[in-house]
Amino acid sequence: AQKITQTQPGMFVQEKEAVTLDCTYDTSDPSYGLFWYKQPSSGEMIFLIYQGSYDQQNATEGRYSLNFQKARKSANLVISASQLGDSAMYFCAMREYQGSNYKLTFGKGTLLTVNP
């Protein structure tokens, strides 16, 4: 079974609108972390936002917020007021303890296109 599932291969949004990128996860580790990264066409991997499994409040970083629903094992990324520069691939990732390694497992990604 996949550890991280991103069900939206591609998403389109109009500039200045909000968009939600879906992510569900599966783990038996009670202490895990959830991340979102952005990968523009230039290729670099840019950290956006982090949510720890014990965090009570949803994480926010500027225009990014993470809608964390622990019981449903979902960690959706919300981008408010989309900008053209937000067009990129977005990856959800989970850090969990495996053996001696705090391993980061990535989803397959969602390609977001922001239309003017």
Place this chain on the structure above:
Amino acid sequence: EAQVTQNPRYLITVTGKKLTVTCSQNMNHEYMSWYRQDPGLGLRQIYYSMNVEVTDKGDVPEGYKVSRKEKRNFPLILESPSPNQTSLYFCASSLSIQGSIQYFGAGTRLSVL
């Protein structure tokens, strides 16, 4: 500026010619890791290091070597590259073994002919 620096950014080589991709971080991070990214397969961990002189295999270690002689550097070595190692490679680091945030380098695009 806090960063993870990889070199080279782009590399074209031929089968069997040994190469090294360097990775350096200036954040005094303990944990460092190498990933490769391939279409349809996502990012997969190659090797990781929890501290100086401590390295271990990730999910796809075959054909790669690493070393961690200094805290800041974590080079990836391909002793005899093959075409199936053509990929986009990322080095990442985080403050501690427990991770918190892993910061990534800009990536190295490797083509093995």
